[in-house]
Amino acid sequence: MQVLPLRVLVLEDHLFQQTVAVNLLKKLGCQAVFSASNGTQALETLQRVGAVDIVLCDLRMEGMDGLEFLHRVARVGLVGAVILSSSLSGDVRQAARQLVTLLGLPLLGDLGKPLHADALNELLQKHLHNPRSIPTRLEPVELAPAGEVRSAMQHHQMETYFQPKINLLTGEVIGVEALTRWNHPTQGVVSPAVFMPAIESCGLLNELLFSQIKHGLALARKASSQGHVLNVAFNLEPVQLSNPELVSVIRSILCSFGLPASSLTFELTESGLLEASATCLESLVRLRMIGCRLSIDDFGVGFSSLQRLCQLPFNEIKLDREFVRGLGHDPRCEAVINCTLGLGKALGMSVVVEGIETSEQYQQLLALGCVQGQGYFFAKPMTEHDLLAWLTTRANPEKNV
Incomplete structure (x- = not known):
């Protein structure tokens, strides 16, 4: 199995779909995969494990939803790129894609649900081979005195x-x-x-x-x-x-x-x-x-x-x-x-x-x-x-x- 030098966070509140996504990412060779059921847990995970290359992000969930989570990580620079995975309607997902870009977060793609291995692997490879994605360990912008x-x-x-x-x-x-x-x-x-x-x-x-x-x-x-x-x-x-x-x-x-x-x-x-x-x-x-x-x-x-x-x-x-x-x-x-x-x-x-x-x-x-x-x-x-x-x-x- 190929090993991808990628750290991925799965933000998904449905436990079964979260498990499927985590296992799929591991099967595709991702080096480290973390998971969270809402935005609050996801932020706590990032504080504990450090920056990740990609977040595979659902949008609608109890507590802090995916949009608020993305707002917060955009300010602190702990996520290299975003893949959306949601069952919401196409027009809502389109607006969410626009928001991700406006927040300054690189958007790799929108996979919808259910996840498919080939489509997910294509986006992972896209991130690996995109010069703009390197380095992926983002640091917050340090303002000049x-x-x-x-x-x-x-x-x-x-x-x-x-x-x-x-x-x-x-x-x-x-x-x-x-x-x-x-x-x-x-x-x-x-x-x-x-x-x-x-x-x-x-x-x-x-x-x-x-x-x-x-x-x-x-x-x-x-x-x-x-x-x-x-x-x-x-x-x-x-x-x-x-x-x-x-x-x-x-x-x-x-x-x-x-x-x-x-x-x-x-x-x-x-x-x-x-x-x-x-x-x-x-x-x-x-x-x-x-x-x-x-x-x-x-x-x-x-x-x-x-x-x-x-x-x-x-x-x-x-x-x-x-x-x-x-x-x-x-x-x-x-x-x-x-x-x-x-x-x-x-x-x-x-x-x-x-x-x-x-x-x-x-x-x-x-x-x-x-x-x-x-x-x-x-x-x-x-x-x-x-x-x-x-x-x-x-x-x-x-x-x-």
Whole structure:
């Protein structure tokens, strides 16, 4: 019998089905298999035995159910990936699959019930051979200390990276999204998940934004000298809109670079705009008045998307990447993309599709009529120097031969 270097937790309240799942996993060669009858027991098991590679998770059970359990383990990083196994209806399971992904947990698949050895083994092998699943011993994200982040800001260690936005029909680069990375002197490039909470708690969001804008406009000016007109997009937190000086500072920066406000797009997530104050709304209107573009980001994953579109002066919709991931195997994802494209057209808004990672997704989106998108299929976020070189290579493909 093959031995799989996998630690698996079975969360199942039906004792017979739990026993079947445990025995099946052992028969397939899993190195260590643990079991629990509800979420509370499962958390206690993880605290006792440590992290597992996979949890085979039922959803409906007495006490702490599967959903609450997944919420909790997503925060503490004790599970590498999830396989759902439930007898609930297809639409409920589909929503649960979406939730798992939104929680940041890799979803290997949804097997339903009863379990079949071949299907289960296929998912186990998928996990073993997926580079993204290694290492599987997840550790909670250790947040950077506030003092260290302040020092990093003072010593200009925060660098702006840029991810291109592409016209899917022509391949033309129409803009870039600005993203901050911390070039730590000893740890290398640090993820925003580590330092952004400290940036917010220290009240440094505006300082970071204004620095980003200067970097972005410097890039736009250099790109323009090479014949590329780039719009630069920045993530804007709703709390920043309450600053009455926000728009005047942005206008001042634009004037210092001699570039029009149409060079800038500000992306705001719909979830942060549930209760927009008068000052926030005034800032949004003023940004539009001076010529900036406003984009509603992660469209479709919140609960007030349509209300936000009606109330606030957006002129771009960024469709969340989860709908692209569902293309080809979930008809409802295709329906959402179609409806969003129609909505954008009806409201006079452009639609940007996020998370394009494969040629197949690209072709499917073209067939649906998508015009703008971004994702790793085209390019990952890169430094200003690398982006300008990348643009030159695209403009002169013979140089890459």
